Every structure is written in C-alpha cells, then in structure tokens.
C-alpha cells in the first residue's frame with residue numbers, strides 16, 4: 001500500500017484529512033445501519049459468491065468491504081481501493097479486528113485504476129461514483145479489470161426530491177452561492193445509465209431502493225446536518241458559512257416535512273385499522 005493519499009475529489013473534500021476520517025469512522029455504525037438494506041442489495045446485484053475476487057472502488061472506511069469479504073469467504077478476496085490512505089487504514093484495522101484475512105487495501109484514484117485486466121469477478125462502489133469528476137472514465141477502468149461476465153454494482157443517491165434530508169439544505173446552500181455539491185450529479189433520469197454506457201457497459205439495470213434516516217426530533221436531525229461532511233463541502237465557499245447558513249429556515253422546512261410525513265403515517269395507520277375491522 002502506498003502511504004500517500006491522492007488529491008481531494010472534485011467536491012473539494014479532503015477525504016484524507018484527520019478530521020473527515022475521524023468523522024466518517026465515528027458515524028460508520030449509524031451509516032451502515034441506514035444504508036444497510038441498500039448495501040445488501042448492491043452486494044446481491046454484484047452476485048458475490050464464495051471464492052470470488054471483488055474490487056471495492058472508493059471503499060472509504062470499508063463498511064461494504066467487510067460485508068463483501070464475509071460473503072466471498074476465506075477463499076475469496078476483496079481489494080479495497082480509495083484515494084485516501086487514512087480511510088483505507090481504518091478499513092484494514094477493522095478487517096483485522098474482525099479476523100478477516102481476505103481484505104487488502106491499496107491507495108488508488110478511481111479514475112486511474114492500475115489493475116490487471118480481467119482479474120476481478122465483481123466490482124462494487126458505494127456512494128462514491130457521483131463524486132468522481134469523470135464517472136464514465138472510472139467505469140471504463142472498472143470494466144477493464146473485470147473478468148468477462150462479471151458485474152459492477154454501484155449505489156448512488158437519487159434526486160433531491162427523494163432525499164430531502166440532504167436536498168433541503170443543499171438547495172439553500174446553492175441559493176446562497178455555495179459550491180454545487182456533486183451529491184446528486186447522477187440522480188436525474190438517464191444520467192446514471194449514460195455514465196455506464198460511457199463506461200462501455202451494455203446491459204444496465206437501475207433499481208430504486210429507499211432508506212430511512214431515523215431521528216428522535218427535528219433538533220437531532222439539524223445537529224446531524226451541522227456535522228455532515230456534505231454540508232461542510234457544499235458551503236465551502238460561503239465564507240463564514242456557519243453564520244450565514246440559515247439554520248432556522250432549514251429547521252422550518254424539515255419541521256414541515258416531518259409534519260407531512262406524520263400525517264401520512266397516521267392516515268396509513270387509520271387505513272390499516274379500518275382494513276382489520
């Protein structure tokens with residue numbers, strides 16, 4: 001493993017910084033729980049089997065790496081790559097603590113994958129493809145490293161409307177002139193498919209998978225947002241953004257959303273009671 005991390009991605013987030021790595025690791029359990037079902041689906045679609053060699057692109061601290069390593073078993077192998085060596089070191093340490101001996105880490109830019117051709121049975125990429133400056137280029141590299149018939153399975157965020165927790169504050173950051181976050185860069189209809197086509201893939205299927213974030217109050221959601229890396233990234237060029245970001249407005253919009261969801265939940269509860277009668 002090379003000890004040096006590569007450049008920050010196009011969003012300007014320095015994923016190799018101690019601060020970000022510490023935060024990403026701290027929130028790993030919560031994140032893995034929220035996107036757990038979507039992650040399992042990503043792994044199912046990659047068709048992982050015992051003994052498979054899996055390439056994990058932009059693996060971060062390795063939440064999905066470990067799950068893949070468990071699926072392929074001791075006769076299999078997972079290569080976790082990322083531009084940040086610090087992120088990968090957390091993944092390696094966790095793999096070691098979990099007794100997994102089939103995980104290797106390697107610092108590598110997703111857009112310049114230096115791997116033997118036809119050497120992997122499957123490729124996975126969780127919540128990272130949209131961060132690359134040239135997703136088709138990254139996908140072409142993945143395709144080159146895949147054995148014939150292998151699959152690449154990637155998890156990306158859907159549209160802002162379907163993801164209001166991120167979408168509401170990001171719309172406000174954008175209105176204030178902040179950096180346009182790449183968080184939703186592959187979300188509009190056809191864009192993800194186009195990226196895969198540009199990567200040379202012919203058989204492409206896109207599945208929608210929903211997930212819920214649970215907060216005990218709007219205040220807790222706001223606190224989580226204040227700490228979120230994507231917010232820090234998006235508001236990077238707002239100057240003294242913490243003062244400028246209108247948290248009261250974000251709170252109001254989240255409260256309205258929460259009230260609307262509660263109404264829907266109560267209506268559904270009434271409906272199912274009526275059906276039981």
Ligand SMILES: C[S@@+](CC[C@H](N)C(=O)[O-])C[C@H]1O[C@@H](n2cnc3c(N)ncnc32)[C@H](O)[C@@H]1O
Pocket residue numbers: 008009010015016057058059060061062063064081082083084087108109110111125126127128131132133
């Ligand atoms: C949102 S995190 C996702 C990490 C992990 N896949 C997960 O789901 O927990 C994005 C990751 O992409 C990595 N990354 C961003 N741009 C990259 C690039 N061009 N090449 C390799 N890794 C990159 C970052 O270092 C970071 O670990």
